[in-house]
Amino acid sequence: MSASHPDRNRASLEHGAPSGEPSEAVEDSRVVEVRVAAEATQLPVMRAVVGDLAMRADFDVDTIADLRLAVDEACSSLVRIAAERSPLVGRFRTEDDRLDFTAEVTSDDPSGPRKNTFSWRVLGALTDSVASSVREPENSGDGHVVRIELSKGRMVHG
Amino acid sequence: MTQADSEHVYRGQNYEELAPLFVEFAELSGDDRRHAELRDKLVTAHLPIAQHIARRFSNRGESQEDLVQVATLGLINAVDRFDPNRGVDFLSYAVPTIMGEVRRHFRDTGWTVRVPRRLQERHLSISSTISTLSQDLGRAPTPSEIAGHLGISRDEVHQGLEAGNAYRSSSLDELLSDTDEIPLGDAIGSSDTELDEVENREAIRPLLRELGERERRILILRFFKSMTQTQIAEQIGISQMHVSRLLARTLSWLRERLEVEVPPEPVTDT
Numbered sequence: 001m002s003a004s005h006p007d008r009n010r011a012s013l014e015h016g017a018p019s020g021e022p023s024e025a026v027e028d029s030r031v032v033e034v035r036v037a038a039e040a041t042q043l044p045v046m047r048a049v050v051g052d053l054a055m056r057a058d059f060d061v062d063t064i065a066d067l068r069l070a071v072d073e074a075c076s077s078l079v080r081i082a083a084e085r086s087p088l089v090g091r092f093r094t095e096d097d098r099l100d101f102t103a104e105v106t107s108d109d110p111s112g113p114r115k116n117t118f119s120w121r122v123l124g125a126l127t128d129s130v131a132s133s134v135r136e137p138e139n140s141g142d143g144h145v146v147r148i149e150l151s152k153g154r155m156v157h158g
Numbered sequence: 159m160t161q162a163d164s165e166h167v168y169r170g171q172n173y174e175e176l177a178p179l180f181v182e183f184a185e186l187s188g189d190d191r192r193h194a195e196l197r198d199k200l201v202t203a204h205l206p207i208a209q210h211i212a213r214r215f216s217n218r219g220e221s222q223e224d225l226v227q228v229a230t231l232g233l234i235n236a237v238d239r240f241d242p243n244r245g246v247d248f249l250s251y252a253v254p255t256i257m258g259e260v261r262r263h264f265r266d267t268g269w270t271v272r273v274p275r276r277l278q279e280r281h282l283s284i285s286s287t288i289s290t291l292s293q294d295l296g297r298a299p300t301p302s303e304i305a306g307h308l309g310i311s312r313d314e315v316h317q318g319l320e321a322g323n324a325y326r327s328s329s330l331d332e333l334l335s336d337t338d339e340i341p342l343g344d345a346i347g348s349s350d351t352e353l354d355e356v357e358n359r360e361a362i363r364p365l366l367r368e369l370g371e372r373e374r375r376i377l378i379l380r381f382f383k384s385m386t387q388t389q390i391a392e393q394i395g396i397s398q399m400h401v402s403r404l405l406a407r408t409l410s411w412l413r414e415r416l417e418v419e420v421p422p423e424p425v426t427d428t
Contacts, residue, residue: 055301055316061288062298062386065402076413118362125381155297
């Protein structure tokens with residue numbers, strides 16, 4: 001497996017990947033990108049994708065279930081702070097030993113998800129690492145881009 | 159009624175002796191005191207049959223108490239509806255009635271969307287394979303290990319696991335009831351201490367108290383005691399898939415409630 005390109009993944013997010021323009025990260029066959037409206041009704045899509053990817057990667061059933069819960073929790077907290085008409089973009093990357101997930105929305109609120117909440121604790125318990133970041137809008141009038149990234153490794157190697 | 163009596167009845171040796179009671183029962187009107195008396199007696203005498211049938215459906219993601227309850231309900235229906243003049247004995251009538259009740263429980267209350275019977279059965283066999291393999295391996299199995307154990311393809315395991323996400327073992331009302339008598343011990347105390355770091359703890363605490371004992375316990379074990387779903391399943395005595403469903407539902411319920419009671423900080427759009 002070739003070395004990963006963390007910058008690439010980042011670059012595609014920087015310009016917000018307008019629809020129609022293929023995102024660079026998608027060229028990487030290990031990356032699956034899902035773009036939906038930032039609404040609670042869309043969350044089953046994200047859960048289903050992560051569940052399927054984790055099953056295909058043959059993660060153990062505890063890890064599969066935890067990943068589903070973590071993606072659900074992360075996306076829920078983003079949906080809650082998303083600006084109207086914001087998309088929710090989920091990017092799933094399956095490595096040999098772990099699954100990385102980033103989710104982004106645009107928000108009117110520059111503070112991002114709060115860390116000392118029950119929800120954040122749940123995320124921490126379900127994953128190996130979780131972090132959030134907020135990027136200033138490039139054009140005034142655009143929302144702040146709020147991102148949660150999380151990662152969880154497999155417990156079993158087949 | 160002693161244990162020895164129950165087994166005696168269940169072997170069917172006492173069976174014929176109860177037959178005249180059914181004839182008498184069928185002739186009495188519902189408000190006769192003797193009617194209620196006989197009904198109790200007939201149901202109690204046949205309870206071992208309900209328990210036996212419930213055991214046949216165990217390890218399929220439902221708690222044993224729930225199954226016994228459903229099977230007992232089937233038995234009561236059988237006692238009420240049995241017609242001794244039809245020439246069949248009670249057992250021949252009751253066993254399919256009770257089995258039907260348990261199956262209906264799995265089919266109608268267990269699945270939120272219509273899942274084909276074949277897929278339901280696959281889901282159930284996967285569920286029990288997960289507990290068997292977890293015991294053997296000391297950890298949760300992978301889909302390929304489940305496939306190897308059951309002699310089915312990984313795709314079939316995927317379908318079965320996916321079907322589990324459409325399964326709901328109890329209603330929301332049950333989620334909020336306090337019917338499970340699992341002692342919490344010091345778990346609650348320590349979760350309160352842990353909650354001190356949590357900013358919205360004042361909103362969380364009353365919600366945790368509203369949860370059923372079992373749901374609260376699972377939540378604490380997973381998020382405050384760092385136990386895996388498989389370990390929790392073993393400790394509580396339900397399947398890993400059931401733990402997974404209960405966690406998903408509890409978290410989603412907490413999110414909804416928190417949203418109502420602690421609205422996000424106002425943004426500048428008004």
